[in-house]
Amino acid sequence: MTRYVALRLLQGVGVLWLVATVTFALLRLLPGGPFDREKVLPPEVLRNVEARYQLDAPVAVQYLRYLQGLVHGDLGPSYKYVGRDVADILRDAFPVSIGLGALALGLALGFGVSLGLVAGTHRGRPPDHAATLLAVLGMSVPSFVLGALLILVAGLWLGWFPAALWEGPLYAILPALTLAATPAAYVARLTRAGVLDVIDLDYIRTARAKGLSESRVRVHHILRNALLAVVTYFGPLLAVLLTGSFIVEQIFAIPGMGRFFVTAVTNRDYPLVLGVTLVYAALVVLANLAVDLLYAWLDPRIRLGGAER
Amino acid sequence: MPRAVWGFLLLGALACLPRAAPPPGVLRINLGTEPPTLDWTRATDSVSIQVIDQLMRGLAELGPDLRPVPALAERWEVTPDGRVYTFHLREGVRWTDGEPLRAEHFVYAWRRLLDPQTAAEYAYFLFPVRGARAYNAGKLRDPNAIGVRALDGRTLRVELEGPLVYFPSITTFMVTYPARRDVIEAYGERWTEPEHIVTLGPFRLEAWEHEYRILLRPNHDYFAGPPRLKQIAAYMVTEGSTALILFEQGILDIVRVPPLEIRRLSSHPGYRRVPALRGYYYGFNTEEAPFDDSRVRRAFGMAIDRAELPKVLRGGELAASFWIPPGMPHHNPSIGLRFDAEGARRLLRDAGVDPAKLPPIRVVYNTDQTHRLVAQNIQKQWQNNLGVRVELDSREWKVFLKELVVKPSPVYRLGWGADFPDPDNFMSLFASYSANNHTRWGSPRYDRLVERAARERDPSRRQALYDEAQRILCEREVPIVPLFVSAINLLVSERIEGFEPNPMDLMFFEGVEAH
Numbered sequence: 155m156t157r158y159v160a161l162r163l164l165q166g167v168g169v170l171w172l173v174a175t176v177t178f179a180l181l182r183l184l185p186g187g188p189f190d191r192e193k194v195l196p197p198e199v200l201r202n203v204e205a206r207y208q209l210d211a212p213v214a215v216q217y218l219r220y221l222q223g224l225v226h227g228d229l230g231p232s233y234k235y236v237g238r239d240v241a242d243i244l245r246d247a248f249p250v251s252i253g254l255g256a257l258a259l260g261l262a263l264g265f266g267v268s269l270g271l272v273a274g275t276h277r278g279r280p281p282d283h284a285a286t287l288l289a290v291l292g293m294s295v296p297s298f299v300l301g302a303l304l305i306l307v308a309g310l311w312l313g314w315f316p317a318a319l320w321e322g323p324l325y326a327i328l329p330a331l332t333l334a335a336t337p338a339a340y341v342a343r344l345t346r347a348g349v350l351d352v353i354d355l356d357y358i359r360t361a362r363a364k365g366l367s368e369s370r371v372r373v374h375h376i377l378r379n380a381l382l383a384v385v386t387y388f389g390p391l392l393a394v395l396l397t398g399s400f401i402v403e404q405i406f407a408i409p410g411m412g413r414f415f416v417t418a419v420t421n422r423d424y425p426l427v428l429g430v431t432l433v434y435a436a437l438v439v440l441a442n443l444a445v446d447l448l449y450a451w452l453d454p455r456i457r458l459g460g461a462e463r
Numbered sequence: 464m465p466r467a468v469w470g471f472l473l474l475g476a477l478a479c480l481p482r483a484a485p486p487p488g489v490l491r492i493n494l495g496t497e498p499p500t501l502d503w504t505r506a507t508d509s510v511s512i513q514v515i516d517q518l519m520r521g522l523a524e525l526g527p528d529l530r531p532v533p534a535l536a537e538r539w540e541v542t543p544d545g546r547v548y549t550f551h552l553r554e555g556v557r558w559t560d561g562e563p564l565r566a567e568h569f570v571y572a573w574r575r576l577l578d579p580q581t582a583a584e585y586a587y588f589l590f591p592v593r594g595a596r597a598y599n600a601g602k603l604r605d606p607n608a609i610g611v612r613a614l615d616g617r618t619l620r621v622e623l624e625g626p627l628v629y630f631p632s633i634t635t636f637m638v639t640y641p642a643r644r645d646v647i648e649a650y651g652e653r654w655t656e657p658e659h660i661v662t663l664g665p666f667r668l669e670a671w672e673h674e675y676r677i678l679l680r681p682n683h684d685y686f687a688g689p690p691r692l693k694q695i696a697a698y699m700v701t702e703g704s705t706a707l708i709l710f711e712q713g714i715l716d717i718v719r720v721p722p723l724e725i726r727r728l729s730s731h732p733g734y735r736r737v738p739a740l741r742g743y744y745y746g747f748n749t750e751e752a753p754f755d756d757s758r759v760r761r762a763f764g765m766a767i768d769r770a771e772l773p774k775v776l777r778g779g780e781l782a783a784s785f786w787i788p789p790g791m792p793h794h795n796p797s798i799g800l801r802f803d804a805e806g807a808r809r810l811l812r813d814a815g816v817d818p819a820k821l822p823p824i825r826v827v828y829n830t831d832q833t834h835r836l837v838a839q840n841i842q843k844q845w846q847n848n849l850g851v852r853v854e855l856d857s858r859e860w861k862v863f864l865k866e867l868v869v870k871p872s873p874v875y876r877l878g879w880g881a882d883f884p885d886p887d888n889f890m891s892l893f894a895s896y897s898a899n900n901h902t903r904w905g906s907p908r909y910d911r912l913v914e915r916a917a918r919e920r921d922p923s924r925r926q927a928l929y930d931e932a933q934r935i936l937c938e939r940e941v942p943i944v945p946l947f948v949s950a951i952n953l954l955v956s957e958r959i960e961g962f963e964p965n966p967m968d969l970m971f972f973e974g975v976e977a978h
Binding site: 184185186187189191192198199201206207234238246247309317405406407420422 | 496497499500502505506507579580581582583584586587590596599600601652653655672673674675698699700701702704705706708709711712714859860861862863864865866868877878879882898899
């Protein structure tokens with residue numbers, strides 16, 4: 155087990171190196187540089203700026219320097235935010251995004267799983283139809299529409315929650331709901347499908363025949379197996395939350411790192427783009443590892459790392 | 464559920480709206496984004512300026528008519544040849560740590576701006592100073608050779624490369640503000656954080672929550688008297704419509720009006736509009752047919768009814784056939800091509816151009832709703848008035864900028880906002896040697912006129928020089944077609960008193976009160 159985790163972490167480092175390399179290459183292939191301005195810089199000024207950020211060296215050298223910094227945990231300086239290191243910027247913004255993302259994840263799983271369970275166990279009956287309708291809505295309404303609606307209705311008209319800004323736990327409700335809507339809908343669909351897969355299997359009948367209470371059957375026998383499908387979705391789910399955070403953080407004026415996803419690219423702030431990408435890649439790598447570990451726990455038939463155990 | 468119950472529930476919900484009365488004396492504004500830096504020597508962008516101008520002052524500041532008036536300098540004089548300026552600093556100006564302002568703080572700041580190691584993007588604002596450009600290029604090693612010297616604690620002498628009448632205007636710009644060597648050397652990159660920064664303007668930095676908000680407190684030792692506000696909270700709400708909702712909730716006091724909302728809100732009691740010192744134009748690549756012929760360029764300029772653009776954009780834009788915008792000295796509204804579709808077609812014929820046989824004219828703009836609306840309107844006008852085919856193409860911003868330098872499209876859009884309110888800032892743009900002239904057009908006569916105007920001290924002679932240069936630019940040679948001057952659209956809360964929007968898009972809050 156330990157060996158398996160160590161191996162996977164090692165693979166993760168490889169993945170991060172690959173991500174860094176591809177991102178680095180793609181950024182340099184993108185036309186337009188960080189110091190191409192509407193007000194064009196005189197050549198001597200441009201030379202000074204490029205020298206300061208070592209952009210005057212050959213790209214291969216820049217790449218090696220970047221990797222070297224990375225090994226030492228140095229993500230480099232931001233080109234846009236003068237005098238701030240990418241690490242400083244991410245240190246400020248990352249906890250905000252993670253907090254918001256965790257809340258949204260909780261909401262997505264909570265809503266999604268309960269909705270899916272209700273739908274699956276009431277197949278073809280009104281609760282199933284209602285749940286399916288909600289799921290379709292959740293999947294098809296884009297977050298910028300939902301966010302704007304929530305701001306308008308729950309924030310401006312009803313005044314139940316703050317419309318925007320980031321001053322306390324109450325301020326996280328609307329953005330987290332917005333962020334959670336789409337993944338919650340997916341989770342609901344997956345849970346429903348998972349429930350339907352197992353609901354007619356023999357062991358469920360056995361459980362009922364043993365005289366277990368219906369709620370015990372549902373939670374311990376049906377749900378546990380239905381969740382396997384949801385757990386598979388965990389990696390993509392995290393990706394949806396992360397990329398969704400750009401729009402949500404923007405419309406709710408939240409100081410997270412989602413906004414850098416796009417603005418850093420528009421600014422050609424190479425180190426910041428790389429930093430954000432690497433942090434997100436690391437998150438996805440860790441999430442996938444967690445998924446595989448969860449699998450083994452949920453389904454005893456699965457063996458990790460071959461048949462060694 | 465009966466409707467009455469719903470209504471009751473709704474009322475109840477409305478009653479618990481968290482509308483705490485805004486604290487008196489506190490002004491809440493929106494910066495839109497995080498200022499990239501508060502280091503005024505290295506700043507380049509409008510958001511940073513917005514904060515820096517609360518924290519700092521320069522030798523001069525902009526008066527109500529946008530002419531430079533004394534600030535940290537109580538007066539200045541210039542030698543008859545226009546090459547040497549002597550600034551006399553005001554007595555009793557103190558930094559927020561109690562240190563008195565000295566002339567050497569300017570010398571240090573200017574050398575730092577020009578030092579190649581600093582890599583300040585706006586170093587070129589001081590290139591008119593003797594030796595500055597060579598020092599910045601690394602050709603001159605000795606900082607003492609730069610033409611800025613502290614004659615004593617309160618006298619600063621500046622030697623220029625050549626006479627320059629608008630030099631005091633440049634000293635209103637943030638990159639020329641004084642700076643403290645001891646502070647910057649002690650704290651390095653972190654000297655602009657609230658616990659280290661030392662300033663001397665009307666407000667001081669209290670807190671900087673990155674990507675979220677900046678808090679400012681009044682500087683009670685400010686040389687012109689302390690401001691009336693107790694605090695400024697400057698938020699960084701990127702989304703214009705979110706900022707608008709926060710304004711409607713009474714959480715923000717001054718916001719920009721998103722373009723789509725201007726029509727709805729123009730009757731709001733807090734709505735303010737001022738024309739900006741920002742011009743919008745179409746440029747031609749004058750090296751390629753058909754725009755290598757000035758008659759063709761003129762025809763395309765005459766075929767545009769500029770009055771249509773403000774109607775399409777609805778942002779309070781002002782149709783402009785001239786390049787020096789209103790509000791700037793030496794503006795002349797009579798300059799520029801008038802709309803004349805018939806004359807335009809005749810000109811094309813004279814140039815031997817058959818519109819029907821012309822390949823489609825490609826107009827390129829950077830992806831943005833306003834630019835698209837403009838391009839579509841111009842496309843329609845050129846097709847209708849000239850009978851040419853027009854193709855539109857959009858590019859992501861940085862790709863667009865790169866292409867402008869490498870290979871400009873036959874027609875491109877661009878704008879220019881004033882850095883300091885002198886016509887030179889607009890007119891030298893199209894000198895043949897200007898890096899910002901993407902038209903590949905150059906006229907020795909235009910260059911000479913603009914250079915002479917920069918030296919000319921007599922206002923009426925200066926006016927004549929700029930009129931002549933503008934006629935070459937906008938009527939005869941037409942490498943560019945000015946289209947309109949943008950406007951600044953703001954909503955200001957009723958609790959705010961004494962706030963005046965500024966055509967440079969700067970905001971000053973010394974005289975502002977918040978009830």
